[in-house]
Amino acid sequence: xxxxxxxxxxxxxxxxxxxxxxxxxxxxxxxxxxxxxxxxxxxxxxxxxxxxxxxxxxxxxxxxxxxxxxxxxxxxxxxxxxxxxxxxxxxxxxxxxxxxxxxxxxxxxxxxxxxxxxxxxxxxxxxxxxxxxxxxxxxxxxxxxxxxxxxxxxxxxxxxxxxxxxxxxxxxxxxxxxxxxxxxxxxxxxxxxxxxxxxxxxxxxxxxxxxxxxxxxxxxxxxxxxxxxxxxxxxxxxxxxxxxxxxxxxxxxxxxxxxxxxxxxxxxxxxxxxxxxxxxxxxxxxxxxx
Amino acid sequence: xxxxxxxxxxxxxxxxxxxxxxxxxxxxxxxxxxxxxxxxxxxxxxxxxxxxxxxxxxxxxxxxxxxxxxxxxxxxxxxxxxxxxxxxxxxxxxxxxxxxxxxxxxxxxxxxxxxxxxxxxxxxxxxxxxxxxxxxxxxxxxxxxxxxxxxxxxxxxxxxxxxxxxxxxxxxxxxxxxxxxxxxxxxxxxxxxxxxxxxxxxxxxxxxxxxxxxxxxxxxxxxxxxxxxxxxxxxxxxxxxxxxxxxxxxxxxxxxxxxxxxxxxxxxxxxxxxx
Numbered sequence: 240x241x242x243x244x245x246x247x248x249x250x251x252x253x254x255x256x257x258x259x260x261x262x263x264x265x266x267x268x269x270x271x272x273x274x275x276x277x278x279x280x281x282x283x284x285x286x287x288x289x290x291x292x293x294x295x296x297x298x299x300x301x302x303x304x305x306x307x308x309x310x311x312x313x314x315x316x317x318x319x320x321x322x323x324x325x326x327x328x329x330x331x332x333x334x335x336x337x338x339x340x341x342x343x344x345x346x347x348x349x350x351x352x353x354x355x356x357x358x359x360x361x362x363x364x365x366x367x368x369x370x371x372x373x374x375x376x377x378x379x380x381x382x383x384x385x386x387x388x389x390x391x392x393x394x395x396x397x398x399x400x401x402x403x404x405x406x407x408x409x410x411x412x413x414x415x416x417x418x419x420x421x422x423x424x425x426x427x428x429x430x431x432x433x434x435x436x437x438x439x440x441x442x443x444x445x446x447x448x449x450x451x452x453x454x455x456x457x458x459x460x461x462x463x464x465x466x467x468x469x470x471x472x473x474x475x476x477x478x479x480x481x482x483x484x485x486x487x488x489x490x491x492x493x494x495x496x497x498x499x500x501x502x503x504x505x506x507x508x509x510x511x512x513x514x515x516x517x518x519x520x521x522x523x524x525x526x527x528x529x
Numbered sequence: 530x531x532x533x534x535x536x537x538x539x540x541x542x543x544x545x546x547x548x549x550x551x552x553x554x555x556x557x558x559x560x561x562x563x564x565x566x567x568x569x570x571x572x573x574x575x576x577x578x579x580x581x582x583x584x585x586x587x588x589x590x591x592x593x594x595x596x597x598x599x600x601x602x603x604x605x606x607x608x609x610x611x612x613x614x615x616x617x618x619x620x621x622x623x624x625x626x627x628x629x630x631x632x633x634x635x636x637x638x639x640x641x642x643x644x645x646x647x648x649x650x651x652x653x654x655x656x657x658x659x660x661x662x663x664x665x666x667x668x669x670x671x672x673x674x675x676x677x678x679x680x681x682x683x684x685x686x687x688x689x690x691x692x693x694x695x696x697x698x699x700x701x702x703x704x705x706x707x708x709x710x711x712x713x714x715x716x717x718x719x720x721x722x723x724x725x726x727x728x729x730x731x732x733x734x735x736x737x738x739x740x741x742x743x744x745x746x747x748x749x750x751x752x753x754x755x756x757x758x759x760x761x762x763x764x765x766x767x768x769x770x771x772x773x774x775x776x777x778x779x780x781x782x783x784x785x786x787x788x789x790x791x792x793x794x795x796x797x798x799x800x801x802x803x804x
Contacts, residue, residue: 253669255679256669256670417629420629420631422597422599422617423623423625423629424642425617426617426618426619426621426623427642427694428619428643428646428647428694429646433646437631437634437642437645437646438631441631441633441634442633444633516633518632518634518674518676521673521674522632522674522676
């Protein structure tokens with residue numbers, strides 16, 4: 240071997256990389272076939288259930304209790320045609336989303352600070368634990384007294400629920416950052432802000448997203464419960480109104496709308512997650528290829 | 530970029546750059562305390578390439594950690610350039626056994642990290658990183674995340690990152706252990722060239738006695754835990770040496786054999802302790 244030079248390892252490495260890619264491709268194809276099959280079965284399952292429901296309504300169980308898919312669909316269609324549903328969905332979405340944003344931003348900031356300052360964390364621990372144990376729904380009357388029954392009450396209420404979930408996850412994430420990685424960066428001459436940006440936050444973000452994913456349904460709980468208590472707009476109010484009119488189809492239709500909102504929220508969080516953590520995607524692909 | 534600087538700096542060998550004075554380190558575990566090193570005194574001159582060898586767990590890495598200031602000795606003192614080491618020693622760059630790359634940054638991002646910290650302009654940074662990637666043979670993997678790299682490639686990325694920030698003293702803990710023979714030789718040649726041309730001081734931990742002799746100016750042999758200095762050998766090779774041809778050098782063979790004879794009994798000791 241005459242060519243003693245850096246980089247001799249490359250052809251082998253390139254070959255291994257090509258092989259890895261081919262394996263990843265195969266794995267991806269198999270995955271696609273499987274997900275197609277899954278989706279087909281899902282459609283069959285849900286379709287079958289709806290048919291059964293439609294058949295049972297009025298024959299086995301009174302429509303007052305279970306309404307019927309066709310009636311629910313007609314009600315939904317009516318709301319869509321009149322634009323009502325978009326108005327109410329928009330209100331609920333605004334409340335849930337604003338509360339989610341507000342609560343998680345405060346949660347991330349406080350979680351990061353306490354994570355970086357163990358003394359402060361120990362100091363505040365009993366207070367935080369006490370408030371965490373308090374059922375947040377019990378705070379709603381207080382918020383109503385303070386800020387009334389408008390949209391800002393639902394936002395505050397939602398934020399209070401979301402805050403704890405995101406805060407606790409962020410705190411745990413920051414506490415779990417590898418000490419060695421931090422040391423290595425300090426040895427490079429980094430200051431605290433640089434360590435925060437390059438090590439602590441990227442490392443904690445996995446935890447933050449775990450908190451955000453749990454928070455999505457809770458943010459909707461916050462908004463809807465707030466609306467159930469005191470409101471005349473939003474999906475929760477729609478729900479209450481339908482119930483008051485003994486309109487079972489309307490109740491179900493409102494529930495469908497809430498579910499749709501939850502699905503959209505979840506998808507948004509997952510998309511954000513993929514965008515902010517490209518290395519996670521790489522890790523997943525890697526695992527699929529092995 | 531400083532690695533490309535030509536010529537050699539004047540060797541100002543005034544006293545020692547790193548000195549350990551009766552250094553002992555004991556780790557307190559939940560149920561017992563473990564003495565990692567005991568009563569180590571060692572002086573390392575500026576520009577010297579010192580290799581630490583000895584059985585696993587004899588506290589070689591502990592000495593590197595104390596040089597970097599990651600923790601303090603239980604007793605004794607560590608000096609760097611005349612000052613007591615009491616915190617992060619920014620004159621040192623550390624490459625640990627574990628490569629400690631940032632999982633959320635690709636190869637380029639990882640190598641750039643120290644340059645960003647220093648505030649180097651984007652253009653200059655880009656050129657320097659490209660050069661380093663070529664140097665360690667990672668062309669084509671610039672956009673790969675650590676999880677997508679093999680163990681050897683991760684080590685090379687970590688080495689490139691270390692060279693990128695170009696510290697005065699390199700603390701290397703088995704940096705080449707995961708590399709194949711060919712690449713290891715290339716990296717050794719490169720490291721030796723850098724250490725000579727830039728007058729770097731290097732503390733190098735390895736289990737590989739051939740590597741120890743091939744690279745070192747001095748080899749420090751440790752006993753099994755608690756690590757004590759058993760012998761310090763001057764390597765009988767010229768500073769400018771041809772690593773590829775060492776196998777045929779009788780002085781090299783002799784010293785390697787000597788280290789083997791010294792280490793073998795302690796190896797058996799540790800094995801007996803482990804089982």
